[in-house]
Amino acid sequence: MADPHIKSEMDWIDYTSVILYRLGFLLAGPSVLLLPWQTGYPVLELCFVAAAFCACCLHIxxxxxxxxxxxxxxxxxLCYLFGFEMIGLGGAFVTLGGLxxxxxxxxxxxxxxxQPLLLAGLWGAMVLGFPVVAQTLAGISALLFLVVSVAKWRMPLHYxxxxxxxxEI
Incomplete structure (x- = not known):
């Protein structure tokens, strides 16, 4: 987590990583919202992209x-790639919820x-087959992702x- 009063010199990698991190939150909202709706679009993959953007570029x-x-x-x-999609989604939710x-x-x-509890509940509702609960939790979670995404994009990148x-390296 950063100190907003300190402005370290940033290179292109810093700018790119901050933008990708923020894009991760921006993508997380719609991907989580659409997960329980079975839209036919690659929503699960979009959720992994969001989590990967955040994971590869987080600044803690x-x-x-x-x-x-x-x-x-x-x-x-890896779980997703080996056919364990829901276990893999749980890993993505751990990252997104923790952040x-x-x-x-x-x-x-x-x-x-x-948010971590909402995502855990969403995951459980999807695994156990409670679509109305999953859709409700997905809506609340997506709204929180939208709010945090707007807050992140409003602040300077160096923050x-x-x-x-x-x-710690």
Whole structure:
């Protein structure tokens, strides 16, 4: 997590990673919203793209948290590729939910700390075959993704980077 009062020098990799991270949140909203509706579009894949954008480009000082959130998406993607789609989706949800929880401390969006639980409930409702519950949870979750995405895009890009000397490598 960054310190907004510190403006580290940014190179093209920093700008690209911040933009991809924010795009991940932007894509997460519609992909999560459409997951339980069986639209025929590659919504599950879009959800993995959103999680991968966030996972590969997240800026968290503490290495153990950063690696845990990244590993959840990469292991989830492997599960998806080997035919365990719902287990893989759970990994993507761990990353997206965890990052929403982290972003709560930046933006204080009401309900954002509940995003990991909403995504867990959505995953469970989809696995157990409760479409109305899944659609309701997907709508609430998508709204939270939209709110955090708008908040992220409104702030300067350097806020996501913070003090480069604080990152555990």
């Amino acid at each position: 000082y503490m290495k153990s948290f950063r690696m845990t959130l990244q590993a959840a998406t990469w292991v989830g993607l 929403c929880f982290k972003e709560y401390f930046c933006f204080k969006v009401p309900g954002l700390p509940a 996501d980077i913070g003090d480069k000397s604080k990152y």
